[in-house]
Amino acid sequence: MCGFFVFNTGIVRIPVFQFSQCLVNVFLGTVEGISLKELEHDSDLFSADLNSAGANILSVSASVETMPQHYIYWEDPLESEFRVTVTSCRRTERGYEITIDEHVARPEGGGQAGDRGTLEVGGAIVRFVDTVEDNGSVVLICEAPAEEGAEASLKIDMHWRRSMMRNHSAEHLFVASMKRVHEGVELGYIWIDGDHGTVDVHGSDITFDEILRAERMVQDIVAQDLPVHTSYVTRDELDRSVRAREGVAQKHDEIRVVAFGDYDRSACSGTHVLSTGDIGLFKVINCKFHEDKVRVEFLTGESAVRLVSEVFNAVLVRKDSYPFELEQLGPILDRSKRVLTERNELVAKVEEMICTNPAWEKVGTAEFLAEYLPGFEPSDLRRIVKRFPLEGACAVLLFSPGRKSNLVFATNDMPREAREYVGPVVEELDGRGGGRGEVYTGGFTDVEDPFSLFDELQRRVRKRVSE
Structure with a gap:
């Protein structure tokens, strides 16, 4: 399966799964080292057309052994x-x-x-x-x-059913693949609907790399477009070649077995695709690691293609403003994590300095403090106000600049509520905000010159505090 995507160098034909590994898996915790040149020259990875995930699913047939009183959605799910x-x-x-x-x-x-x-x-x-x-x-x-x-x-609703068919079949293939890459894993909780799939894979020391290896194995089986074959066996005929939940043979005289070529055979009562190519695209979107299991969420078909395209385009539109190569995404995200850690440490130091050694200014009968704090989030401003040592008549204005600028204004032992001092000023400067008592929060959008805005804001507020 291939898709057409626009790079800054032109239009190239890209194997959907390969570029999705390189992009989406970066955000899951790894990056596959695939260059744009490799992507451009490996366009025959899949033989199925993109539409096989959706409207053209009707064009594929399945082999089903018919027996009396078997549900129609098993024998002809379409x-x-x-x-x-x-x-x-x-x-x-x-x-x-x-x-x-x-x-x-x-x-x-x-x-x-x-x-x-x-x-x-x-x-x-x-x-x-x-x-x-x-x-x-x-x-x-x-x-x-x-x-x-x-x-x-x-x-x-065939959109809902077809999505469940894709998701359920993909779950079978994923668990079968996990059993190949990590010995001893077992299937736990499973939930399949028309939006996504969730499965718990039980086993010790399962790694992210193993999950992504299993993902690639699933996509290989999808590309092979193996037939999906349904058969029925008696409990005595059920053997170790069929994956089955514990107790299945004891509960049923006859058991339905769903086989994906020679890759996997499982006891199942769900609805499935007619051939593996109908899955279209399989993409792991989240993994939550626990002591003895991993919960894996995934998408298939059109939903997976849509997500992969959105992630890719989010990267594409930033290539001019922040030049980088595709294979650099992993290191870039690692670097951004370090920068975020350093930013949080810096915020903590500045917060401590402001709270322990405030630079008060006498305004009329009250003390006044105004701080311009680049890089601070609104939650940071609110946290500082809560721990600030407000004593006697005083007022504090904290301002976080940006295209969207935010402010928090707090008072103590003042004759009027905080909003009466700062609210009219914010509105005069085309901002919005609100609050009661001694705390007011507000903000401004589309700010072209944040420092000039702060300067005018604190000048006018200082005047109202002094009156």
């Missing part, structure tokens, strides 16, 4: 319209629970969300936002009621 009968309808906290006779919408279960879609009943369109199972019956969680006994036309 069939989307059905005639159904409403057998009951009741109002609950979740909405209107409408039960139907037919098992055509997949209920939530096995770590996968339920189908969504619409019911057309008597010319009215009723949307259902989830599907659950209740004592073997299919229950649609609807936004409006439907008459019991009514015939209805049910339409599955």
Whole structure:
């Protein structure tokens, strides 16, 4: 799979997964050393067209062994319209629970969300936002009621279902890949819906590098466009070649097995793509490391492409103002982390100096202090005011400059509230703010000359304090 992206040197054809590794993984904690030149000359990494992640999913077929009473969403997950009968309808906290006779919408279960879609009943369109199972019956969680006994036309939300198919199949491939790169890992919590996938991989000392290696392995399988084959076995036929949750064989006489070529075979009740190429793009977007597991969140298909494009473009628009090469992103982020640490240390030192040795100025009967504090966030200003030693009649103005400038004004033992001293001045200078009692916070936008603004602000406030 390739995409077209604009570099400052022109338009080049880039393997989507390879540039996503180089860019998005930088923000996850690593950078793949891939140069623009390498990206330009490795454009045959994938054979599937980008559209295979979306609209053209219908063009791929799957091999399914048909057996009696197997759900239609297993055997033909792309069939989307059905005639159904409403057998009951009741109002609950979740909405209107409408039960139907037919098992055509997949209920939530096995770590996968339920189908969504619409019911057309008597010319009215009723949307259902989830599907659950209740004592073997299919229950649609609807936004409006439907008459019991009514015939209805049910339409599955195929964007939601196809996304779940991609995400669920990608989860299988990712766990199978993790088992190859880290011996002894086990599958834990899993949640798949139409937005993203989440999976817990249990094992000791799992590394970021191993997760990203597994990500690349998944994308290799996607590029191979392996067929996805569904079969059914009895509990006695279930062998060690099939990944299955503990206790599955004891709970079911017959077990559905989903196979991705020869790469992975797993017991599963979820909906899956028809071939691995339908996944389109697999991208890990977050990892949370715990003592004995890693929680991994990921995107697939159009959602993954959109995120990768957004990250890439965020980098692209900054290349002129802050020149760098693609492979420098990792070191740049490392450097920015060090700069942020140093900035926080500097803020702490300045804060300590202001609070322990304030440069008071006598204004009328009160003490007055105004500080111009570049690099300080609004939260820094509020924190300083809280710990500032305000004694007797006094007023403090703290100003953080920038295109968007912020201020905090605090008083003590003054005849009027803080906002009465600074509020009118801020408004006169086209700023906004508010507050009650002895603290006022405000700010200015589109500031071209912050220091001149501060100078005028503190001059006018000083005058009002002295009156």
